[in-house]
Amino acid sequence: MGEVPHVITAAPFTAVNMEPVFFRAQELRKLRTEDEGRLNNKREMAQAYVGRQAVNLFYQESTRTRISFELAEAAWGMGKSTTTEARKFSSASKGETLAHTVNVVEQYDPDVMVLRYDFVGGAAEAASLVKVPILNAGDGPGEHPTQAFGDSLTILEQLGRLDNLRITFMGDLRFGRTIRSLVYILSKCQNNHFDFVSTPDLSLSEDIKELLDSLPGITYKEHDHVSALTEVLPETDVFYVTRTQTNQGAPVLLNNQFRVTRATADLLPQHAILLHPMPIDRSDPSRSEIAPEVDEHPRARFYRQAGNCFYARMAILERIMEGKPVLEQAA
Amino acid sequence: MGEVPHVITAAPFTAVNMEPVFFRAQELRKLRTEDEGRLNNKREMAQAYVGRQAVNLFYQESTRTRISFELAEAAWGMGKSTTTEARKFSSASKGETLAHTVNVVEQYDPDVMVLRYDFVGGAAEAASLVKVPILNAGDGPGEHPTQAFGDSLTILEQLGRLDNLRITFMGDLRFGRTIRSLVYILSKCQNNHFDFVSTPDLSLSEDIKELLDSLPGITYKEHDHVSALTEVLPETDVFYVTRTQTNQGAPVLLNNQFRVTRATADLLPQHAILLHPMPIDRSDPSRSEIAPEVDEHPRARFYRQAGNCFYARMAILERIMEGKPVLEQAA
């Protein structure tokens, strides 16, 4: 059988070893939404893993990740039990440790555990304790590797490649776990250039900069003022924006210059795509990192990106249920 | 294929176009509870829509509506993902708009979305954005059309007709969304008379009164004192009572005169029925809008009414899964 196929970090992900998931995710989308026999396909998929079970443990609020995992599990016919707001309302509120919780849940013989934790390292700790495959669904400001599958699939699908790209990241680069996971992937592809736009308080972590410094063929530049966008966006292929991760400990809000208006999005070339892992904060639309009018902008691919995360999760679950490693192994 | 079969408002509901759902709901009840082969029937139903999926988004607390929809979905073999308390614990708490949430969820290819929202118009907004059928499970003080299916089915089942009735509504008539939806239906049936009993602060909205004024054959009378009950209840066929909708913005509590005691219920004729969409507020039993001893009163049909809402929801889901309009279309 080999090792347990945990998915904890995007660090080992490459364009090559992610390929089977990319391929299958695109196929699943077609089979479920475009194919003439789509309703039949959905029925057949829901008979695939009847009797297999998932436990979804969410210590932090989640909409996209939880709903898409729950629907992916149900789409394969799996049973499930989900804990939301585990920090507030589960035995964690009675002082139970993560270790005890996952050790107990393992006793119920689930086939996979999806874990969102509120501190870095939660998924890694769980994976060190149990033999059930752990899928990291976000560990505080740490990582979000299944999102990175969907993000990189969207780039591949829309631009045809993961290398030779100019990618501009803007927003909370320090506490945004999706950025860390995606940079791990794109930094291993040939000839990519990154522009990082943020305030000093929310700028890229030192360890990521050290990683990038160590990689030949990768270039990057940090910018602490939005005026840089005028220069970099016309050359950008992928513009990836995030909100301030106040719930992960970000100490300041980005000021309302670090936002995408129609004028900003118009700076992008025709072939470029604008991504955002969502949610987009609209509590004050005039400060939102994505101005409302940008939702309909021809560069925006937020929704497609969200859909790709769902199909990537279906593909990942399928490989786990089949006992296959999630990443293609070198021959 | 035609239009997406959203269910947003009871405004277009009529005794005629609701008939297929009424009929099927009653049949489903028999097949699931009375038939000798009931366990087999339940098994067969649970094989009907395997692979189809529902997303239940609840921005406000719910017991009856959420549980009955979840069980109706499972009864048809559908998969599901449910968000409860979305306002507090989902990405809505990070400032995400309803539009973003439903647009994202649509990407996961669900077959239906059940939406309870905390403001009027939530379901209509969602339906304007997505192609997935939206079922309005309550939009603030707006409407609750699937409840109206169950309420009117109960009247039809118990009294044999939806016309030529005298219906007395008592309670919070302004913020009670079930009343609005039910009045839309009953006002289109011939020769119905309404009595509305409430305090001025919670009396019927102007727009409903204007609607009733415009309809020939419909009569109604407003009463701002419970003493009117002595006069109207002996002539009443359907007595429909609600609690004060403090969670929908009702500014005052009904004083404890606007309640049904045994003596009140005894005023009803033998054939009459007492309905309440529940929950009944018993935090202070001596002020409860339904006095505890009335639960067992021979006129009370609360529980039957709740059951009919479940079977109506099963029937509605079935039509949606079959691609049929929920309302029978004119030939």
Added chain:
Amino acid sequence: MGEVPHVITAAPFTAVNMEPVFFRAQELRKLRTEDEGRLNNKREMAQAYVGRQAVNLFYQESTRTRISFELAEAAWGMGKSTTTEARKFSSASKGETLAHTVNVVEQYDPDVMVLRYDFVGGAAEAASLVKVPILNAGDGPGEHPTQAFGDSLTILEQLGRLDNLRITFMGDLRFGRTIRSLVYILSKCQNNHFDFVSTPDLSLSEDIKELLDSLPGITYKEHDHVSALTEVLPETDVFYVTRTQTNQGAPVLLNNQFRVTRATADLLPQHAILLHPMPIDRSDPSRSEIAPEVDEHPRARFYRQAGNCFYARMAILERIMEGKPVLEQAA
């Protein structure tokens, strides 16, 4: 047909009438985890009760009980709807009574209701009102009979018997519902001796002492100081420890003498087992009733115990779905 197979209290449980559940639980564990065809077995089990439905109503937070019931239901192919934190977020927060809630839920024709309630007697009240089998999943400081199934199964499995045992209970003996349920069982087996170690504020309830006093062949001793452990543990077969049930009304915390360190556990004989219903409170590890190093102690059987609760719940649900009484009936 006969009586509805509610499971409300462990009072009628005996080593004999629990036997079929014990046997089946052990068999289910083997079929699902050890058997070569385990994945096939899981698939077959998930086809057993397709179309049957469970409603899980949890008025208090729960991790183990809720997840294990949800997974047990799904493992049998049942549909389900679960309410968590019902006290805060369901219609209970609008003043609805338990009676109204369960009477309404019965209308949706579920095949079983699992109820965790925050006051003693919740499950008994529900069982007095509805014909759907009620499983008591904890009623405040009252009882937790399905946990008692798993606890006694663990003793039987690990020690080969439920009689002729010396059992030491330590912790919150008054508000710990699992202790009450387990004492009911073990006090009916021949020749058991109990040692109860606690502070006076959290010592055994009078009614249990009266019960024990009335039973010939049962002996017990109360100890109000941990120094007693030096004397009793070397003779103990089962050491059962609980945390202070602050959420059930325990007025004081056990001071940090009433805890198991490695030295304490080392006092146990080689064949003895250390049980805890979990969660173990680690909010302050230096005060935790089970010191962290004890998790790996060779006497500890917490996780096995949790697993046995899951398989016992599967066996109980199976009997209910088959229309069999949960307890073997005298011939």
